[in-house]
Amino acid sequence: MEHVDGKNLLPGTLNVKQMYSLGQMTGHMHNVANDGTNKNDRNPKFIPPSVEQRLDYWKSFYKTIDENDMFVELLEIQIKATKHFSLELISSCETGWAHRDLWVDNILFTGDQLSSILDFDRFAFDYPELDIARAIMSGAFNGSTFNSNSAKAFLDGYRTIRKLEKGVFARSLYALWYLESTWWINPNLSLDRYQVVQFQNEMTWLGKNLSELRAMYGSW
Incomplete structure (x- = not known):
């Protein structure tokens, strides 16, 4: 493997300048990936299940967990959010080629500047805005706190390179939640790794706030 300068940062710790740089490079990556060189697939990688199927999935856990299990609270957050979700979101x-794993473990920084994006193993024809949501949640969400200034800096940087209409960010969060929530809200996951805790906290926060995301970020 070729040596690349730079270092990883912890989730939720990227400053405004770092997020701006990440936004610019993400926009550049999307431009290059979608310049016509890569032929578009017929369908995006993520084919979402119906809301009814997703509700059945969540409710199936009631058969395997105790009513006093701490997981019940996380489960009920996801069920409530799913009931109010629309697949039209x-x-x-917009479909296109995307990285699909754009989080802090796959990006390197030298000071305030992004030096490299790594690990294109999951690169596929999908929804590029999933990269936007994944990068922002990974860089700007810490514990239970969302850093709006860092998130806005990413979007500002992205827009210097690639067009992004207002409202797309809010929509990207809905899509990210529907894609990833089943990966990280699961009673069988070990919480020994901080990465798992981070992802689970993100999906819990998104689930709690799902009905308000458009009001919170629709003008961004």
Whole structure:
């Protein structure tokens, strides 16, 4: 493997300048990936299940957990959010080639500047805005706190390179939640790794705030 300068940062710790730089490079990556060199697939990688299927999935856990289990609270957050979800939010997303794993473990910084994006193993034809949501949640969300200034800096940087309409960020969060929530809200996951805790906290926060995301970030 070729040596690349730079270092990883912890989730939720990226400053405004770092997020701006990450936004610019993400926009550049999307421009290059979608310049016509890569032929578009017929369908995006993420084919979302119906809301009914997703509700059945969540409710199936009630058969395997105790009513006093701490997981019940996380589960009920996801069920409530799913009941109010519309798949039209995903079908309205623009398709294109995307990294699909753009979080802090796969990006390197030298000071305030992004030096490299790593690990394109999951690169596929999907929804590029998933990269936007994944990068922002990874860089700007810490514990239970969302750093709006860092998130806005990413979007500002992205828009210097690639067009991004207002409202897309909010929509990207809905799509990210529907894609990833089943990966990280699971009673069988070990919470010994900080990465798992981070992802689970992100999905819990998104689930709690899902009905308000458009009001909170729709003008961004």
